[in-house]
Amino acid sequence: MPEQKELLFMGKSCSHCGKETPKLTEVDSKLLCDGCFDSLYFYCSKCGKYKDKKVKHIVRDSGGYGKVVCKDCFNDFYSHCEHCGYGCKKADARMLEGHSYCFHCYDQMFVCPSCNRRLFKENYYDAGLCRKCWEDERRAINPDHLAKAPLEFQGKGPHFYGIELEVEVDEQLDRRPAYAKRILKLLNGFIICKHDGSIKDANTGRVIGFEIVTVPASEEVQKEKWNIFFDNLPKGLRSYDTKTCGLHIHCARQPLTPLQIAKMLLFVNSKENVSFITTIAGRPPNTFCKIQDKQYRDARVISQEHRYEALNLSNKATVEFRIFRGTLKRESMFKSLEFCAALIQFCGRGNFSIKDCRQVDKFIEYVKLHKKDYLHLWAFICARWFREETKLTQMMGFPLPDKPAEIEVYNNEPNPEIRENI
Numbered sequence: 227m228p229e230q231k232e233l234l235f236m237g238k239s240c241s242h243c244g245k246e247t248p249k250l251t252e253v254d255s256k257l258l259c260d261g262c263f264d265s266l267y268f269y270c271s272k273c274g275k276y277k278d279k280k281v282k283h284i285v286r287d288s289g290g291y292g293k294v295v296c297k298d299c300f301n302d303f304y305s306h307c308e309h310c311g312y313g314c315k316k317a318d319a320r321m322l323e324g325h326s327y328c329f330h331c332y333d334q335m336f337v338c339p340s341c342n343r344r345l346f347k348e349n350y351y352d353a354g355l356c357r358k359c360w361e362d363e364r365r366a367i368n369p370d371h372l373a374k375a376p377l378e379f380q381g382k383g384p385h386f387y388g389i390e391l392e393v394e395v396d397e398q399l400d401r402r403p404a405y406a407k408r409i410l411k412l413l414n415g416f417i418i419c420k421h422d423g424s425i426k427d428a429n430t431g432r433v434i435g436f437e438i439v440t441v442p443a444s445e446e447v448q449k450e451k452w453n454i455f456f457d458n459l460p461k462g463l464r465s466y467d468t469k470t471c472g473l474h475i476h477c478a479r480q481p482l483t484p485l486q487i488a489k490m491l492l493f494v495n496s497k498e499n500v501s502f503i504t505t506i507a508g509r510p511p512n513t514f515c516k517i518q519d520k521q522y523r524d525a526r527v528i529s530q531e532h533r534y535e536a537l538n539l540s541n542k543a544t545v546e547f548r549i550f551r552g553t554l555k556r557e558s559m560f561k562s563l564e565f566c567a568a569l570i571q572f573c574g575r576g577n578f579s580i581k582d583c584r585q586v587d588k589f590i591e592y593v594k595l596h597k598k599d600y601l602h603l604w605a606f607i608c609a610r611w612f613r614e615e616t617k618l619t620q621m622m623g624f625p626l627p628d629k630p631a632e633i634e635v636y637n638n639e640p641n642p643e644i645r646e647n648i
Contacts, residue, residue, distance in 0.1 A: 242266065272299035285313035286328055307331055309346060339432055341401055359401065366406035367436045368420040374439070375418045381444025384481035385570065387563060388442045388544065389452075392425055392471040392552050394435035396462035406436055408460050416440055416451050424514075425470045435471065442478060445567050449560055456556040463554060466632045471552030472514065473559065475566050476544035482570065487545060488525035489573035489583040494537045494549070495520040502586045503536070505610050506565055508551035508558070508631060511536060515548040522580075555632050557602050557622045564603040568593050 239246040240259040250257040253267060253276055267276045272295045281297035285304050292312065295304065305319035307328035314328035322332070322344060335344045338356040349356045355363070363369070379386055395405045406419040417440050425435035440448065465471040479487070494503060495517050503517065504510050511517040515536045530540050538546035550562045572592045573583050582588045590607060597604040602622060608614045609624035610631065625631065 268294055270294065270296040270299055272296070272303065283313055285315075286330055342397075359403070362401075362403035363406075366403040366410065366419060368418055371421050371423060371437075373418060373420045375441045378415075378441045379443065380416070380441060381447035383444065384478075385567065386442040386444060386478040387448055387566065388476035389438075389440045389448060389559075389563070390474040390476070391438045391465065391559075392422055392435060392473070393438065393463050393465045393554070394425060394468050394471060396464070397434065398462075402434070402436060405460055405463065409438060409455070412458055413440075413451055413455060416443075428469070442476075445563060448563060452559060453556070456554075456559075459554060465552030465554045466508075466558075468552060472509075472548065473550035473552050473562055475547045475550070475563060476541070477547070477566055477570060479541075479543055479545055482545065483574065484525060485580075486570070486574045487539065488522040489580065490545065490569055491520050491525050491537050491539065492522065492584050493569060493573065493589070494547075495535075496584050499584075499586050502611065503549060506562075506606070507549035508553070509549075511549075553632060555623070557605075557624065558632060561602040561606045561624075564600040568596070568600050568603060571596075 238250055238257060240250065240262055241256040242258055242262040245259055247259050250259060251263045252258075253263065258266070266279060268279050268282050269275075270277050271293045275296070277296040283295050283297060283300040283304070284292045285295055285300065286292065295313075300306075300313055303315065304313035305316045305326050305328075306313055307319075308325050309327050309331040312328060314330070318329045320327050320329060320332035331346070335346055336350055337344050338349075338359055341356065341359050343356065345356050349358075375388065393405075395402050410417065410419060417438050419436050419438055421433070422435065422437040423433060425437070426433045440451070443451070465473075493499060497519070500511070500517060507515075514534050516534060517536045525539065528540055528542060532538065533540040534548070536547070536549045538548050547562075547566050553559050553562075569589070572578065572589050575592075578588065578592075590611075593600050593604055593607065601618070605616075605618045605622040606624050608616055609619040609622075610627055613626050615626060619625075
């Protein structure tokens with residue numbers, strides 16, 4: 227730093243404070259004492275001149291430490307950072323959404339995986355999300371995976387059903403909370419949306435969906451409400467063409483007898499019925515819906531160890547069918563609901579013996595006899611089990627087994643291997 231010219235004057239006073247001192251510094255034709263000189267002027271590291279502190283600007287060098295330059299030099303060589311207020315070389319400035327930032331602030335930013343926006347670290351909240359997205363998700367998607375919909379029974383009993391549909395979302399179109407909010411508004415008060423850690427991207431491990439859970443309702447009310455959903459199906463959802471999504475249907479225990487539950491348990495888990503159950507479910511057994519040999523006495527066991535079985539009896543208030551593949555097809559969901567309703571009635575009727583209640587042929591006989599009550603189920607059995615095409619199967623949109631049961635349309639075509647074991 228060059229030395230400022232210092233002069234010794236006898237009987238002279240500072241031009242700024244008026245203090246008389248033998249040591250004065252001349253700058254801009256003014257004589258200043260040391261205190262006033264330091265408070266009013268600074269040295270510009272760019273042009274090498276002393277300048278009024280009113281035009282002082284601080285800039286970052288490559289190490290992030292501050293340098294002081296005058297206003298003229300700043301305007302010529304530097305750019306203002308809208309975040310920290312410092313300047314940096316114009317070549318090092320970063321532009322984002324029309325705003326200019328220094329390289330130091332820009333490099334400290336993070337990308338929110340939900341909204342895909344680049345934000346400053348003070349906006350970081352939890353789970354890699356920005357505060358806004360975290361709050362949006364918490365309001366729209368209950369973070370508790372054990373959360374239950376309110377026990378507000380709708381419709382006429384005695385049989386009530388609760389449906390849990392797992393869905394993935396195409397985040398190229400919109401964020402998870404946006405989808406959840408739309409569905410919550412659509413089915414006002416009838417559902418909740420909740421977090422499900424199993425619905426995640428296999429490559430990144432990031433959660434890419436959520437679970438739609440209904441209040442308990444009769445079969446008629448369930449169909450009425452889901453018709454609203456399917457009539458206004460949000461673009462970008464998927465459930466069938468995934469490796470993560472399932473459809474679970476809870477049936478109220480209260481109207482079921484212990485023998486009835488035992489018959490249902492054996493029908494679903496019978497080795498002879500695996501092919502039929504796989505066809506009805508749309509997928510083979512897996513770690514989340516295991517089929518195992520059962521005895522009648524097993525129906526009395528209520529244990530969390532068995533919650534991932536095809537027919538989950540671990541809940542005190544419900545019997546849960548976990549076999550079904552996720553779906554966004556109206557007819558397929560109603561087919562699954564009707565299967566649960568038909569099996570309850572089939573296993574509860576006194577004119578069917580315990581042995582008969584384990585046989586697929588007897589069950590199909592019963593469904594055919596009451597097909598007016600189970601139109602979707604009967605159409606599905608005709609097309610996918612008997613391989614027969616009828617006006618009813620065409621009307622319901624159930625193709626024969628040589629074609630995929632469902633095709634979901636969204637931005638990215640699904641990998642063909644996903645349709646294995648249809």
